[in-house]
Amino acid sequence: METLSIYAPKLVINREYIASGHRACSGCGEVLAVRYVCKALGRNTIISNATGCMEIISTPLPETAWEVPWIHTLFENTSAVASGIESGLKALKRKHGYIKEVKVVAMGGDGATADIGLQSLSGAMERGHDFLYVCYDNEAYMNTGIQRSSATPFGASTTTAPAGKVSMGQHTQKKNMAAIAAAHGIPYVATSCSSYPFDIMSKVEKAMKVKGPSYINILSVCPTGWRCASNLTIKLGRLAVETGIFPMYEIENGKYTLNIDLPKLRPVEDYLKLQGRFRHLDKDKTAEIQEKVLDEYNKVKRLAAGNKAK
Amino acid sequence: MTSKRIGIESSLAIAEAVRLANVDVIAAYPITPQTHIVEGLAEMVANGHLDAEYIPVESEHSAMSSCLGSSAVGARTFTATASQGLILMHEVLLVAASLHLPIVMVVANRALSGPLNIWGDHSDAMVTRDSGWIQIFVENGQQAFDQVLCAFRIAEHQDVLLPTIINVDGFHISHVIEPMYFLDQKAVDGFLPPYKHPHALDPDKPVTMGCFAMPNLYTESRKALDTSLRESKKVILDTWQKFGGMTGRYYNEVETYKSENAETLLITMGSYSENAMEAVDKMQSEGRKVGLVRIRLWRPFPYTALLEAVSGAKNIIVLDRAMSLGGPPPVCSEIRSALYPQAKRPQVVSVVGGLGGRDISPDDFEKLIDIGLGRIKFGDTAETIMFGVRE
Numbered sequence: 001m002e003t004l005s006i007y008a009p010k011l012v013i014n015r016e017y018i019a020s021g022h023r024a025c026s027g028c029g030e031v032l033a034v035r036y037v038c039k040a041l042g043r044n045t046i047i048s049n050a051t052g053c054m055e056i057i058s059t060p061l062p063e064t065a066w067e068v069p070w071i072h073t074l075f076e077n078t079s080a081v082a083s084g085i086e087s088g089l090k091a092l093k094r095k096h097g098y099i100k101e102v103k104v105v106a107m108g109g110d111g112a113t114a115d116i117g118l119q120s121l122s123g124a125m126e127r128g129h130d131f132l133y134v135c136y137d138n139e140a141y142m143n144t145g146i147q148r149s150s151a152t153p154f155g156a157s158t159t160t161a162p163a164g165k166v167s168m169g170q171h172t173q174k175k176n177m178a179a180i181a182a183a184h185g186i187p188y189v190a191t192s193c194s195s196y197p198f199d200i201m202s203k204v205e206k207a208m209k210v211k212g213p214s215y216i217n218i219l220s221v222c223p224t225g226w227r228c229a230s231n232l233t234i235k236l237g238r239l240a241v242e243t244g245i246f247p248m249y250e251i252e253n254g255k256y257t258l259n260i261d262l263p264k265l266r267p268v269e270d271y272l273k274l275q276g277r278f279r280h281l282d283k284d285k286t287a288e289i290q291e292k293v294l295d296e297y298n299k300v301k302r303l304a305a306g307n308k309a310k
Numbered sequence: 311m312t313s314k315r316i317g318i319e320s321s322l323a324i325a326e327a328v329r330l331a332n333v334d335v336i337a338a339y340p341i342t343p344q345t346h347i348v349e350g351l352a353e354m355v356a357n358g359h360l361d362a363e364y365i366p367v368e369s370e371h372s373a374m375s376s377c378l379g380s381s382a383v384g385a386r387t388f389t390a391t392a393s394q395g396l397i398l399m400h401e402v403l404l405v406a407a408s409l410h411l412p413i414v415m416v417v418a419n420r421a422l423s424g425p426l427n428i429w430g431d432h433s434d435a436m437v438t439r440d441s442g443w444i445q446i447f448v449e450n451g452q453q454a455f456d457q458v459l460c461a462f463r464i465a466e467h468q469d470v471l472l473p474t475i476i477n478v479d480g481f482h483i484s485h486v487i488e489p490m491y492f493l494d495q496k497a498v499d500g501f502l503p504p505y506k507h508p509h510a511l512d513p514d515k516p517v518t519m520g521c522f523a524m525p526n527l528y529t530e531s532r533k534a535l536d537t538s539l540r541e542s543k544k545v546i547l548d549t550w551q552k553f554g555g556m557t558g559r560y561y562n563e564v565e566t567y568k569s570e571n572a573e574t575l576l577i578t579m580g581s582y583s584e585n586a587m588e589a590v591d592k593m594q595s596e597g598r599k600v601g602l603v604r605i606r607l608w609r610p611f612p613y614t615a616l617l618e619a620v621s622g623a624k625n626i627i628v629l630d631r632a633m634s635l636g637g638p639p640p641v642c643s644e645i646r647s648a649l650y651p652q653a654k655r656p657q658v659v660s661v662v663g664g665l666g667g668r669d670i671s672p673d674d675f676e677k678l679i680d681i682g683l684g685r686i687k688f689g690d691t692a693e694t695i696m697f698g699v700r701e
Contacts (some may be wrong), residue, residue, distance in 0.1 A: 044513045046377060055520075061527050063314065064518035069511035070380055071404045072520035077375035081365065084337060084379025084387075087363035091334035091385050095361055096504075102513060120375065123368030 001198075010198050013039055022065040023057040027283025029194035029237060030054065030136045034107065036197045037134055037218075040204035043102055048082040050108030050117060052073040053143040054136070076116035079124035079133060082106035086129045103208050104131040110151035111141045113217075115173045125184040125213040127136030132207045133215045135177060136194075138222035146225040150175040153245075154292065155285055156277045158225075163280040166247025173206060173292070181215035182251045188214035189251040194221055199248060199259065219246045227276025239271040244297035249304065256303035268293050312557060313492040321484045322453030323492070324416055325350030326389070327458035329360045330498040331414075334385035334505075337365040337376035339396040342428045343480035344418040348390055361540075370395035374402035374413075381411035382519060383509035386462065388412065392480055393420035396434045400441070406473040407442025408535055409519055412465035412505070413473040416458060417441075419580070420480040421666040429667020430480035432580065432631040435608070436628055436640045442535055444474040444542055445609040447579045452490040454478045456559055459498060463549045467504045470542045477608070479581040481667065493557070501556060540610045545619075563612035564619045565604045568594060572601030574625040576679060579605045579641060582629070589675030600679060605641070613648050620649075623656045627682035629697075631664040639694055657686045663697030674698070 017038035023215040024031040030053060038045070047070045049055050055072045058065040073081055085104050092098035106124070108117055113135040119131060140158050140222045141147040148161040148170055157169035182189045187210040200218060207214035223230040223238045240246040244265040268290045272278040281289070318326075324347050328336070336355070338348040354360035363380070367373045373389050381387040390581065391399060397415055406413055419435050421427040435445065444464060448454045457476045465474040478484055487612045493501075509517050523531050547563065554560030565588050569575055578586050583604045593600045602620045622625055626649075631637035638646070642660035649655045659682040670678065678697050685691055 046383070046511045046513070056522060059518055059521040061521040061523040061531070064521065066518050067516055069513060070518050071379070071409075071511060072522075073375065073378050073409070074401060077371060077378075077402065080372035080375035081379040081382075082368070083365055083372070084335065084376035084381070085383050086379075087335050087365050087376065088383040088387070089339070089386035091361075091363045091380070095332075095334060100513060119368060120372045124369075127365065127526030129499055190339065281312045 002072060006023050006087040012197070012201070015039070015121040017041070017043070017067045018058065019065045019067060023060070024053070025142045025230070027223040027233040029233045030109070030138055031057065033136045033200060033218045033220045036067065036200040037204050040201040041068070041105060041208065044101060045103045045105055046085055047071070048078045048085060048104070048106045050078040051111035052109040052112055054107065054109070055211040056143060062303070072096050076114055077120050078106045078108050078112060078117060079121040083124045083127065083129045086131050090141065104303045105134060106131060107134045107136065109142070110135060110137040110139060112148045113137070114151045114177050115149050121182065123213070125181065125186050130212055130214050132204070133213065135215070135217045137177070137217055137221040138208045138220045138225060141172070142222050151177065155281050155289055157280060158277070168285060169280065174203065178215070178217050178251065182254070184213070185254070186213040186215060187211070187253055191219070191246065191248050193237045193241055193246060193248060195234045196241070196248065225277070228274050232274055236271065239274070240267065242266045243268045245269045245271055247297050247300045249300055255307045256300060257307065258300055258304040261301070265294070312496065312497070314341040315489045315491055316485055317489050318451070318641050319485060319487045320478065321346030321418070321491055323455040324453050324458055324478070325354065326492060327455045328388050330493065330495060331386065331459060331462045331502060333360070333362050333388045335363045335365065335377070335380035335387045336389065337367050337373045337380070337387070338389050339367050339370045339373045339391070339395060341370070341392050343430070343484045344390045344392040344395070344416070346484065347416055347418070353355065354355065370398040371402060374399040374406065377413045378402065378406055378409065381413050382507070382511050383407065384464070384505065384507045387413045388415070390416040392418040393422055393434045397437050400437065403438060403441040403443060403473070404522070407660070408531070409489040410471040410538070412471050413481060414458065414461045414465055414476070415473065416454070416476045416478055418478050418480040427666040428700065430482050431665045431667070432477070433633070435477050436632040438475065439609065439640060442472070442539055443609065444472055444539070444546065445477060446475070447477045447606055448483065449487045449581050449583045449604070449607055451483060451573065452559070453530055454483060455490060455492065456553060456557070456608050459493070459502065459560070460549050460553050463502050464542065464546050467545045468508065468595060470538070470545045471507070472538060472542055477580065480582040491557070497556060501552065538692070543607070545609050546607065551685065561606060562615070564608035564615040565606055566619050567602035567604065569601030569603055569619065570621060571599060573599040573604050574627065574679065574683060575601050575620055575623040576675070577603045577605065577626060577628045577645060578639070579608065580631065580632070581641060582664055585670060585672050586675050588672035589679065589690045592672065593676060593679070611644060616645065616648055622655060625657045625683060625686050626656045627679055628658065629659055629678070630660065630662045633662055633665070642694070657691055658683050658689050660688070660694040661697050662694055670697070
């Protein structure tokens, strides 16, 4: 009988830092993303979490799903709280013999990141605190009932920008948070998606190795808000990447790398047609989205190619 | 132990107290009339006279939010603000109290917009009244220096663990150079034990801070916080006793000035009390039975001490340096509600004055007392008097 070797390039630790039993909806891509983020972070982590779904599903007093030290205070201040944690630990190390190596992480949804918390995030990045910011981006205020945010994509119907006889729903383009983070000149920025666990984990590991602020924007599928079947979470995340709607890339010290560069992108329709939030879109609007997606995708591609040329 | 008497601006004396407390983190944003305090601290950090992390945040909201983070990992934390800055922080203040994070903050009290006004009154402090913080008023720079040191000991005491505000009148205290006594490092170290939060954020002992509460537990959480705040008084009084023993400067929740045998008592908070004292001196020398009561501890409210202080009086005139637009002013309504259950109640007149930095001189205080007594004489005490207002 032949002897065999095991080739296992991708190993995942079994230890969970966000315990099962939390109250997330079935098919929640956000809690999936956070689960992988936490696996990559490991135990020596302090998390500052913004108000939103994640806090509500994981910490109904007197219960908690968190197995790492975790603090929630308000909606718009999670980066400022993380700034204080990081500075506090620095002072404790310098003055009071504190020896632990602790990773400081701030987390929030797209509303907490791109809207109400943008100022405190910008401040913390500008000041250069050594922390990772994770935005689990499900493209609307899902916790309060699917209201539009500045990260809601063009054409989506939400409860505060609903499609109607004279409205197509969201008429603005999704705010580009990765570019905003990168404009602060921070050492590491990346985008990822809840359907790509290894990508999330490797990016978190990378982010934690840099000194200074890092930012990861994780597209997190929300069946409740996107109005899709809860068994489509993984598929939709992949389609977001395969259509080019959500390119996965890294910006390391200003240099772009496109992590998944498919020879041919799928038509955006494959992604849009599975979601109720886009159901009202006609052919013209779909074509408009298609054009914009290719435009944006090619921009990232050119930025990445520019790096290679150098 | 105590320095010789030196002349210094109160804001810089406050910074010196913070330095002596060997604070670990300062997160602050500039706002008049507080800025000299944090400028002083920034300079100390820049020159290596204070080993601390100074976080130059982008707003007061982030200042207090950063304070939450640093206090939650067990670092001694200080900030200072005023006016609009304090009310921008307001949302965060409530969380600091509910999470039991013993942050110490000096507020250089200032009027609120609008119209914009950078000068002193107590409008900002009154907005913060119900936030769950321990709140103390001072009357001069020496008291500010002393109370900042006391505040760390009170806030961080294991039986308290509550954030604490020292209210310092903007300009009238913050910018005044006055003679005062400092303490040396050894004395402060003996007075102020190191800060240790019993449930700090720590990977070796993970805790979850800031859960949400359903209707079945929210009431209990609020009751618990209220109880902690009320019971903090024991530590507050004990700390002031200890401080008095060390320095000879004793403080109390309610302090009186020549109030024995007074038929009429003026009640004040903050720096204007000193002008009121001069008025009392003069009126007493003229045979008038007038005295003064000053409220030092605003939260937890000193019901018993207040009732005791006013027990012999027939008339009370309460000066508020803030309004409650459309309702009775805050200090007076507190005093009226404290007195209401008493079988024998003095007459109470409410006066609002000293808004937006308008002075009330000793002469003005005499007038103010006479106007108040006039109202009592004619049984006309329902309406608040707006002292000195031009109509």
